[in-house]
Amino acid sequence: MDPLADANQTAALIAKMSAWVAGQAPDGQRDQWALVGLRRRGDVIAGRMAESLGITNLGTLDITLYRDDLGGAGTVPMVGTTEIDFSLDGLDVVLVDDVLMTGRSIRAALDAMADLGRPRRVWLAVLMDRGAETRELPIAADFAAAVQSGPRSVEVRLRPGDSDEGVYLGETAGEGVGI
């Protein structure tokens, strides 16, 4: 694993995401906005953004049940909880995730959100975009704090789920790495 961004640089990338949302959502209208992070790590990023932006509509989405690659030899995925304790109806919802690659997580997230309510508009903000070549669905981010193309995998680490913070370049992506 080679480091791409250290803890401070990662914090700066998250700040860029917040700044982008601030540009979209004027100060007086933030109660019409919501940040929904994908478990795991998207929720951590969304939490930090919400704090700096003063957005109180903050939720966590677990997309496990909506994935298209459930199951596999002798293992089962960990189903987490979805925690969205406000109505999504009519809000501008920013979906937040760490890495955008195939777009399949986002497809699952959109389906999961459709079962929860009807936002006015759904936006997508990610920390790292792997580039259009990796996409398997017609999905793009409205904002990406950084783009890292190429075959090597990208791993974002954030506390408290991980033991350190940063963005790392991993091995050349094989089958089934990240969605």
Add this chain to the structure above:
Amino acid sequence: MTDDGKYPWPHRHLLTLADYSADDIRHVLTTARGFEGISTRSVKKAPALRGRVVANLFFEDSTRTSMSFQLAAQRLSADVLSFSGKGSSVSKGETLVDTARNIEAMGVDVMVVRHHHSGAAAKLAANVQCSVVNAGDGRHAHPTQGLLDIYTVAKRCGRLDSLDFTGLTVAIVGDIANSRVARSDLIGLKKLGAHVILVGPPTLLPRGFADLGDGMSAELSHDLDAVLPRVDVVNMLRVQFERMGGGKSGGPAFPSTREYTARYGLTAARLKRARPGVVVMHPGPMNRGLEIDAAVADGPNSAILEQVSHGLAVRMAVLFLVTTAAQGT
């Protein structure tokens, strides 16, 4: 849990909790937690079992469990076949295995089975290719009831995060001898580290329960009044007249229902002996006024309706886990 966020789940079936490790049980309960929210949102459905078929085979009467399994399967977008033994070809003499094989031939992924013979679910699992979930077999096991009872204990006693029951004392009271619920609860509770006291009249409390093998043991008592002050949870079992062979009198098990209530019924007066926050559970259906008073069943200590809600989440988790694990094999 493995590095890629997956749990190595080894089970295609759920026949008895004895087959599951403590970690397997914890994984079911953690999964159930993720499913609990589905029941409260606007679209009460998730697509996890879309295109799969769940067959409910109930050869014995059931309201709660069959409806719970049916709704659980539907909430996960599975197609559901429901079958009850009465008015079917079983009454024409078809055997259990033949019935099951015929239903399986229609393309079933999971069979949920309830049967009055102990071991029926295991027999099916040995004779069909699909997953089998035991919804109660004779006096043997009712594992999803055990899981939902454990989930309820964990939630009420603040152990949902740790799922470690060390230091908790649970009394299971009443007709232990005839109760598959008692067996499943006992196994599950012991695996998570709880201390279990089985309470009932000598005729309904076989000595064999004191030592279940695998280092699992239960304390036995015939004195509910003495046990109550020591427990965090008291689980009142239904007196199962239909398995006693004595009609509505209790047969040879106890002299009269009035005497049973006097010694083992959970009345409001008796509940005062317990700690203020004691959790009262009952697997249903209740004989109100016999093993439990209406005032207790409907009172603030009661978790009886929560048990039913938790049953739905737990059964969703079980259906999800057994089918998802079977997918890759």
